Amino acid sequence: MTKLSVNLNAVAQLRNRRDVGWPSVTGIARLVLDAGAAGITVHPRPDERHIRRTDVFELHEVLRDYPEAEFNIEGYPSNDFLALVEKVKPHQVTFVPDDPAQATSDHGWDIGGNEELLTTSITRMHALGIRVSLFIDEDPGVPALAAAVGADRVELYTGPYGATFRLPEGAMHLQALAATASAAKSAAHNASTGGAGLGVNAGHDLTLENLPAFVAAVSGVDEVSIGHGITADALVLGFAEAVRRYRDVLAG
Template sequence: MPTHLSVNVNAIAQLRNRRNLPWPSVVGLSRIAMQAGAYGITVHPRPDERHIRRTDVFDLSDMLRREFKTAEFNIEGYPSEDFLALCERARPDQVTLVPDDPAQSTSDHGWDTAKDAALLTRVVARLKAQGMRVSLFLDADPGLVAGARATGADRVELYTGPYGGAFAEAEAKAERDKLKATAEAARAAGLGVNAGHDLTLDNLPPLVAAIPFLAEVSIGHALTADALIHGMTETVKLYRRACGDKG
C-alpha cells in the first residue's frame, strides 16, 4: 500500500497574507490538490495567524466534508488551550501535536516524551475522547518511542528536517537509518508512523523504500515550490508517485 500524501497548505496561506486579497485561495488550491489524488490536507495554525487563519481551518473543514468525504484533515500545533478549543470545534480526523514555541518560524524538534509526559497524556486523552486520532511529533530517536506509546497516542510523526538537510549521500543515509530505526520501534510498539519536514521529490522515494509501512507524509514547502513550476495538479501526481502510488 503506498504512503498517503497530505498536502500542507501553510505556504499558500503565507503567500496570500502578503496582501489584503483573497488569492491565492487556500481552499481553492486544496480542492485542486484533492482532485489530483491527495489523501488529505494539513494545516498548522499559529497564534499570530501569519499563514493559516482560524477562518481557513473551518473553511477547509467544510469543503473537505462536503466535497471529499473520505479525505483526511490534519491539524498540527502546540497544545495550548486555544489550539485545543480550535480542534474541538473543527473536529479534524487527526491532530498532530508539535512542541513549537510561538516565535518559531517552523517546527525544528520533537517532543521529549519523558519530560512532557504529563502534558501529553492529558491532551491525548482529551482529543481521543472526542474521536480524533492523535500523532506526536518526534525526533529520530528510538528511545523516545516508549514514552510516546505511554501517552496513549495513536501515531508518531517523524521529524525529517535533518534528513531533508543532508545533501551528501553518506549523511542522508545516516539520517535515514535513524528514521528507520525509530519507525521500526514505533511499529513494534503498536504505533502508526507518519513523517514530515523538508521532504522533496528527490529524498522522499528513498525514505519510503526504507520505511515501507510509512502511513503518511505531510509536505508543504517543497510541494508548493514545485507547484509554481508544474502546477498543483501535476505536482500532486509527482509526489504521489514519489510515495509509491502507481495509480
C-alpha cells in the same frame, strides 16, 4: 501505499502578503484533493502568519465534499489550540513542541519532560474520537514513550535528513529514521489500536529529490505531510502535476 497530505501553510503565507484573497487556500485544497492527495494539513499559529482560524473552519467545510480525505491539524497543545480542534473535530491532530515564535517545526517532543501535558491533551482529543500523532525526532527509544502517553501515531521529523541527503550524514539519518519507524510499529499501545503498534507519519523538508530514497529505506509509513517542497514544485509544475508526481514516488 503511503498517503500524501498536502500542508497548505505556504499557500496561506503567500496569500497573506496582500489583502486580495488569493491564492485561495480553499481553492488550492480542492485542486490537490481532485488531483489525488489523501488529505490536507494545516498548522495554525497564534499570530496567524499563514493559516488563520477562519481557514481551519473553511477547510473543514471543503472536506465535507471529500469524504475519503483526511484533515490533519498541527499545533502546540495550548488551551486555545485544543479548543479550536474540539470545534472542528478533524480526523487527526498532530502535537508539535513549537514555541509560538518559531518559523517552523525544528525538533520533536521531549515526551518525558512533558508527560502530564501530553497525557491530558491526548485524553481530551480521544474523548472526541480524534487520532493523535506526536512529532518526534529520529530516536528508536521515543516511540515507546509516545505509546505510554496514549498517542496513536508518531510523525518522524525528517528535517535533518532533508538537509543532508546528498551527504554521508544523509544515510545515517535514513538508518535512524528506519529504526524509529520500526520501533513505532512494534511499540505496545494501550488504547485505540487494541495493543497494536503505533502508526507512523513523516514530514519536513521532503522533496521529489529526496523522497524516493526515504520511501525505499523507511518502511511502514502511513502518511507524509508535505508543504514547502510541494508548493515550491507547484510554482514550476502546477499543483495538480506536483501532487501526481509525489503520489507516483510514494507508490514506489
